Structures are given as structure tokens and as C-alpha cells.
Amino acid sequence: MKTTNKYFKKIHILYACMILTFASIVVSCKKYDSLGFTPGTGKPTISSVHTWSKTDTTVYYDTVTSIDASGNITKTPVARTNKIVPFDSATTAGALGNYYIIYGSNLGSTTSITFNGYNAYFNRALLTDNSIVVQVPSKTPYLPPLANDSLVVITLYGKATYKFSILAPPPTPSTYSNYDFYSGSQITLNGVGFATISSVNLTGVSGGTANVSIVSQNDSVMVLQFPSTTITRGNLTFSYNSGGTTQTLTDKQELVDLDNAYQIFTDDFQSSWTDGSWASPSGKSTNAFKTGNAAFIASFPAGGWKIEGFANWWPSLPYDASYKYIIFWVKGGTVSHTLNLETNTSSVGYGQNSVNPIVVPPNVWTYFKIPLNTLNFWKPGTTLQQLGFFLKGQSGDVDETYYFDDVVLVK
Incomplete structure (x- = not known):
């Protein structure tokens, strides 16, 4: 009889431990919800958007040391640039392909993020109840009528909308119909970022410029007509709008004036x-x-x-x-x-x-x-x-x- 009582006491103790363990797990899951935090149940808000990084164009030098079979040591400086470095700055406009941090409240149960209606992938491991790290998709619309300057975050408890513009990419020709021109001839460029171009100039490799007429343009195709110039070889320089400011960019493709x-x-x-x-x-x-x-x-x-x-x-x-x-x-x-x-x-x-x-x-x-x-x-x-x-x-x-x-x- 004593043995039976001891057996039941052990069963009771074991059962009690299991109950306590289960309760602990439940409490733990309720507290952390597998994310390491408890998502807020209120309506989500967006207070600001910040940059995640920037490209540092400073030229740095690494020293590569090599030793030949005779033991001679050679040190060679190797230049490197365009290094991606952390950079935190509030912004209301973003570039295609860049990462940004969305700050706000009750963001922990986010189910979708869209830029101008285009769905953006996000990693839940980079999400808290007050922030989300997200990349602007490369195919996000950036021109009207599809671009409506909207950033939308949807959670289990509501939707937050924030005014956020997508910057048009800089003019980037992918192909030229010709690399030679003469007075009055036309060249067609294919690429992206042409819709924001306001003017085009030919910049001579040995100096001098000439205005090039835009015959037609949309964001992916632009037709140019060339004037009479004194330039032998030159590159196209585009003036374009980026976030409300005028910028210039000179393409690397060299063109030849047949007349010269x-x-x-x-x-x-x-x-x-x-x-x-x-x-x-x-x-x-x-x-x-x-x-x-x-x-x-x-x-x-x-x-x-x-x-x-x-x-x-x-x-x-x-x-x-x-x-x-x-x-x-x-x-x-x-x-x-x-x-x-x-x-x-x-x-x-x-x-x-x-x-x-x-x-x-x-x-x-x-x-x-x-x-x-x-x-x-x-x-x-x-x-x-x-x-x-x-x-x-x-x-x-x-x-x-x-x-x-x-x-x-x-x-």
C-alpha cells in the first residue's frame, strides 16, 4: 500500500511539473510570439522613413603583400571605392533597389508592404514592433499615373499610409542605334530613366559642347538629332530631374562626328x-x-x-x-x-x-x-x-x- 501511494505521489509530482512547464511555454509564447517581442494590437502608424546605408565614393587603398619563390617581398597598393557604409538619415524619397527603415508603432504583425502599389519583400527577422527594414523593389513604378507617392504597411490590425516618393533612376542607356553621327542625323537610345531628361549636350573629349535636340522620348526610348559640331569625339551629357533637383550625368559611350x-x-x-x-x-x-x-x-x-x-x-x-x-x-x-x-x-x-x-x-x-x-x-x-x-x-x-x-x- 505504501508502495502504491508513493507511485501515485510521483505521478502527481510529474503531472504538476508538466503543467508548470506547459504554462511556462504558453506564457513564453504569449510574451514573445516567436519573434522576440509582443506585436502591438493597435492600428499601425508610420512616423518616418530612414536610409539604411550609402555609397562612400572616397578612394581607399589596400596594400597587397606578395612573396616570390626567392623570398622577395612586393607591396602593391590596390585602390577601392564605392564602399557601402551605414548611413541613417530621415527621407521622404527612395531609390529603386535601396534599403530603408520604416519607423512607427504596432508594426510587429505586418503582412504586406507596398510602394506605389507594388509589393515589397521583407524579412521578418529584420522587423520589430517599431521598425521594419525593407528594400524598394527594382520594378516599383516611379512615373505617373502608377506612381502615387504612397508607402502602405498592412498589419493584422489595420493599415498605415505614408507619403513616400520613388526617385526615377538616372538616365541609363543600354543600347545606341549608332555610335557615329553627322549633322542632321538621328540616334535612338534604349534604356531607362529618359522621361526625366530636360536637355542633352554633346561634351567633347578635347573640350567643347554642342546642344543635341530631343526628337522624342519616353522612359525607355529616346531619339536624338545631332547638329553640326566642331567636336571629333564626345559623350552625351544628360540634364535630368531627381527628387525636384536638376542633376547631370555624362554617359561613358563615346560618339564620333563623321563630319570631323x-x-x-x-x-x-x-x-x-x-x-x-x-x-x-x-x-x-x-x-x-x-x-x-x-x-x-x-x-x-x-x-x-x-x-x-x-x-x-x-x-x-x-x-x-x-x-x-x-x-x-x-x-x-x-x-x-x-x-x-x-x-x-x-x-x-x-x-x-x-x-x-x-x-x-x-x-x-x-x-x-x-x-x-x-x-x-x-x-x-x-x-x-x-x-x-x-x-x-x-x-x-x-x-x-x-x-x-x-x-x-x-x-
């Missing part, structure tokens, strides 16, 4: 240059062109080992060190081929030489802008009279037709 280049072929032979090809048909053709209404057609018969190109026997072009680039467009044939750029002024002369190779993709226009100092092209003291493209004969070759346009030398 030494022209060999642009719609027709120029500067006394003529057809110097070894095969036919060759010369001016309207079958295909990149600029204007004509290009130079070059024929490469199967296994022909031909050089197609240009000749200028008088007045020719004496050596001039101020020329920096040879530029041209070329439309390839049926398959990819390697052409060799030949001149009479190279160290090996004009002929079937394996010099200055360029790879031309098939059936598309490809732009070449080649620094002359990287080519075996033009020895000092010589006079340029022949410029051609050599295609070696190969087993299984077929007849190929190429088109060249805007063949120029540029200072």
Missing part, C-alpha cells in the same frame, strides 16, 4: 579614295547600309584569298600621328570569319598577311573602333594609299559578301 573625321567611305568614296578590291562585285551598294543609304560591298569568293578594300593613289594620306583610331561598321557573311586588316604602310606591306586580325560575326552589323597604336598599320614617314581586308581561303568555304560602312580615321 577623315572619311574613306561614308555613303560613297570620300577624300579621293576609290575601289581597290581584288574581286567583284565591289564598290558602292544600296543593298545594305548602317548609316545613310549606301555601304561598300566586298566579295570574297570561296577559297579566293582575296583582299577587298580601298585605294588612294593621289593625293593619298601622309603619316599623321594625331590620328588615334580607325573606325568602321561591317556586316558579316554566312558564318563567323577572321579578317586581316591590311595597309601598304604596315611593316609587312599590303598583301596576304596574317596581321591585324578582327573577328566578324555572321549576318549582323558590328562596330569596330580600334586604336591605331595597337595595330601594325602606319609606320611614321609613310603615306597611306591602300586599306583592305584579307580573308584567307579555307576548306569548305562558300562565297561570302560583306558590307562596310562609315570607314574613317579619327583624331
Whole structure:
């Protein structure tokens, strides 16, 4: 009997411990709700939005130390910039892709966040009852009518709305329809951030500017018309609105004014240059062109080992060190081929030489802008009279037709 009583006492004690443990868990869950805090049950509010970080453009240097097999120590400074650093500042406007902190009250049970009606992902591990860390989605609308400057946080107990603008991205061209222009010609840009552009200028690499007319624009496509300029090479500078202030940005893509280049072929032979090809048909053709209404057609018969190109026997072009680039467009044939750029002024002369190779993709226009100092092209003291493209004969070759346009030398 005593043994039975002891048994029941142990059961009672064990049961009591289980009850206490369960109660402790319930109290713990009620207090922390698995988040580490108790979400408020009142209507949510947003008091402010703060930046999370910024890009530090200061240039810093790391020292990389290396030791060779002989034990020699070399220390090399390596520059680094555009470092992301913490930065806390209240703001009423945000940029696509950036992180921000929403401050307020009763935010712990947040179920959704939207910027201009576009849902934003948020990590509940970065949420408290008084703050939320969130990234502005890259596809958030930033232009009317979809952009209504609204930040909305919805919780289990209500909705909070805050006036918050999304900044338009800076003008960012992804493609140019051409990299060459002449007075009155047009170039189409594709990209983002064009809707806020108020003006465009061409900034010369050696100085000088020219106003470029905007023919049409929306946020993803802009058509520009170019004036007569004194600029040889230059970049586009955009003036645009960002958060109510005018800013400028110069694109990295360099453009060439054909009117100020030494022209060999642009719609027709120029500067006394003529057809110097070894095969036919060759010369001016309207079958295909990149600029204007004509290009130079070059024929490469199967296994022909031909050089197609240009000749200028008088007045020719004496050596001039101020020329920096040879530029041209070329439309390839049926398959990819390697052409060799030949001149009479190279160290090996004009002929079937394996010099200055360029790879031309098939059936598309490809732009070449080649620094002359990287080519075996033009020895000092010589006079340029022949410029051609050599295609070696190969087993299984077929007849190929190429088109060249805007063949120029540029200072």
C-alpha cells in the first residue's frame, strides 16, 4: 500500500511539473510570439522613413603583400571605392533597389508592404514592433499615373499610409542605334530613366559642347538629332530631374562626328579614295547600309584569298600621328570569319598577311573602333594609299559578301 501511494505521489509530482512547464511555454509564447517581442494590437502608424546605408565614393587603398619563390617581398597598393557604409538619415524619397527603415508603432504583425502599389519583400527577422527594414523593389513604378507617392504597411490590425516618393533612376542607356553621327542625323537610345531628361549636350573629349535636340522620348526610348559640331569625339551629357533637383550625368559611350573625321567611305568614296578590291562585285551598294543609304560591298569568293578594300593613289594620306583610331561598321557573311586588316604602310606591306586580325560575326552589323597604336598599320614617314581586308581561303568555304560602312580615321 505504501508502495502504491508513493507511485501515485510521483505521478502527481510529474503531472504538476508538466503543467508548470506547459504554462511556462504558453506564457513564453504569449510574451514573445516567436519573434522576440509582443506585436502591438493597435492600428499601425508610420512616423518616418530612414536610409539604411550609402555609397562612400572616397578612394581607399589596400596594400597587397606578395612573396616570390626567392623570398622577395612586393607591396602593391590596390585602390577601392564605392564602399557601402551605414548611413541613417530621415527621407521622404527612395531609390529603386535601396534599403530603408520604416519607423512607427504596432508594426510587429505586418503582412504586406507596398510602394506605389507594388509589393515589397521583407524579412521578418529584420522587423520589430517599431521598425521594419525593407528594400524598394527594382520594378516599383516611379512615373505617373502608377506612381502615387504612397508607402502602405498592412498589419493584422489595420493599415498605415505614408507619403513616400520613388526617385526615377538616372538616365541609363543600354543600347545606341549608332555610335557615329553627322549633322542632321538621328540616334535612338534604349534604356531607362529618359522621361526625366530636360536637355542633352554633346561634351567633347578635347573640350567643347554642342546642344543635341530631343526628337522624342519616353522612359525607355529616346531619339536624338545631332547638329553640326566642331567636336571629333564626345559623350552625351544628360540634364535630368531627381527628387525636384536638376542633376547631370555624362554617359561613358563615346560618339564620333563623321563630319570631323577623315572619311574613306561614308555613303560613297570620300577624300579621293576609290575601289581597290581584288574581286567583284565591289564598290558602292544600296543593298545594305548602317548609316545613310549606301555601304561598300566586298566579295570574297570561296577559297579566293582575296583582299577587298580601298585605294588612294593621289593625293593619298601622309603619316599623321594625331590620328588615334580607325573606325568602321561591317556586316558579316554566312558564318563567323577572321579578317586581316591590311595597309601598304604596315611593316609587312599590303598583301596576304596574317596581321591585324578582327573577328566578324555572321549576318549582323558590328562596330569596330580600334586604336591605331595597337595595330601594325602606319609606320611614321609613310603615306597611306591602300586599306583592305584579307580573308584567307579555307576548306569548305562558300562565297561570302560583306558590307562596310562609315570607314574613317579619327583624331
